[in-house]
Amino acid sequence: MGRKQRIDQFFKVIFTVISTFSVLALLAIILFVFIQGAIPFFTATAEAVHVIPFGISSFTLDGDAYTYSSLPRDAKYVELGESPGFHTLGFQHQDQEVSILLDVDLERPLPAHRVNVVAAAPGVVKYTEEYVYEVTYPGKIAGQIRGFYLAIPQQPTGFFSQFLLDTEWRPTYNKRYGIFTMVVATLFSTFGAILVGVPLALLTAVFLSEFLPPKVGGFVRGAVDLLAGIPSVVYGFFGLMVVVPLIKKLSGAASGNGLLAAMFILALMMLPTVISLAETSMRAVPQMYREGSLALGASKMQTAWRIVVPAAKSGIFAGAILGTSRAVGETMAVIMVAGNSPQIPRVFTDGIRTLTATIALEMGYAQGRHNRILFSVGIVLFLIILVLNGIVLALKSRMMEDA
């Protein structure tokens, strides 16, 4: 084997290894997101009720003694047995033995009924949030509260009934994870942006490639490409400082943050992508098409719209797809102008919350099931983009057949 072949062989091995690893890494990421996002629909948050002591150093549960320090360092709770029945929780409070009787049955329909707490005086039992009981005793020092949290496991979330088609997004105390409003908002803002952005981009592209002198056209083209490189947060800032106050002034609504502002900014953001691709493909149309059309007596305008645009159709479509994907996936600019209220918009000035905005806003704050649900939102976003691209591809192939 010659030296050249050995070098070739060497690089071949390296390329194979690198590409295999990157494909595997991508697959692993997708798998991770899918697994995280699927968990809330298949499993409960825990198998049994968790008893979490606070301000209490030692206690007994059904006769077994526990001390706070002996519990595992990252799991300071005790699980109640799975089978329904009564459990007794005991601890020392102000030199008195206190015992709390718990009646547990996880099969009961209402979460609030799955645990019944009979607290010994002077304890206070509160159902502080969905799936959580708080049993508190005033401490020896005034104001210092001690007691137990009883965390009831959340059953699997219904994919359609409690997630995709539910309109209530109240994830903190009420544990409602309905994303229907966000799916609607994402679709509305994206289609709105397409309706405004694509025709504008097409007109601009025709003007650039067919009507402007090449020198001026080249300059404008450069400027458009520059626009594509501006970070989205800059568009968002422009929207927040200019577009939002303007919409408020013109519409008289309480706030200019909303669907209209989001549509406008998204349309603005997809313009450079669509213009650039459409214009490139129009310039790639052979010059003789135009010459033939003009020779037959068609005007310049007729040539542009009847000959050049149909010939450049696939490039225009590619631009529209890319622009749409950018609009669906856009996060930062939308967060800044859309108002982020999880509701179905009734008028154009109503605030909307898109799927991406939800993930970005709440990732740092979510915990437990709320956190996993954000991954599920990511999956829904992924599916929406798949479906959108599928539709556009189908449309495109049909138009190719017609042509």
Added chain:
Amino acid sequence: MKKSLILVLVLLAPLASLMANGEGEDGYTIEVSGSTTVYPLMELLGERYSELNPGIRINANGTGSSDGIKAANQGTSELGMASRNLKTEEKGFGLDELAIAFDGIAPVVHPDNPLKQLSLDQIQKIYTGQITDWSQLGGQAGAIAVVSREPGSGTRGAFEGIVGFKDLLVAGASEFDGNGGVKAAVASNPDAIGYLSLGYLDSSVHGVAVEGAEATVENVVNGSFLIARPLLVLYRGDDLSHQTQTFLDWVMGEEGQSIAATKWVPAN
């Protein structure tokens, strides 16, 4: 050859200086992340502490309360910051909590808005959608633009808990990212009402008195300003390095608490 050598050197120079800065003889970086509300205080504390102890750097990030608790639990940050009490599931993590200061949450409006004060009841009605127009509060007619924080935010949790409308925010209220987002939204909209940590109050917005008490540090201390909550630092006691322990002792000591007293309410 010479050119490329120079290029490499130029590229490497910042890296070298970075290494020189970061790890000195007794260099130590304390990673802190969490609540955007505690963040400005931690910045001030860190700056002063690094002046006193040149080897120690405090690297603070404002990423949100829940993230801070998560980071402290998983050990990605040595200290977590939270501006709300821990939730049930988080209590199970077994983290140590230290209240380094207390903070008020002030309702804010645009500086042009003549509104001077609100009762807790009125705030609750605004945020649950029972009061929707400024004329119902004695102002000029105009719809109220309700501005809130994102779900899970420590400031939002504390505000909703104290005012008494847990997770009942009116549909259509705008939700913004961080105290800064709320401030920008209120400062640019004369019809908006929002709420901010005391540390974020400045002249771009106008703080509203609650139940007759102005939103000031003194009023939080004497208890007349009702919307207040602790600012927590979370950590694993058994994993804490002695440098970090010294830092926390300093924070709770006289000088640390005097810094906390500038815009917040000292814990001691």
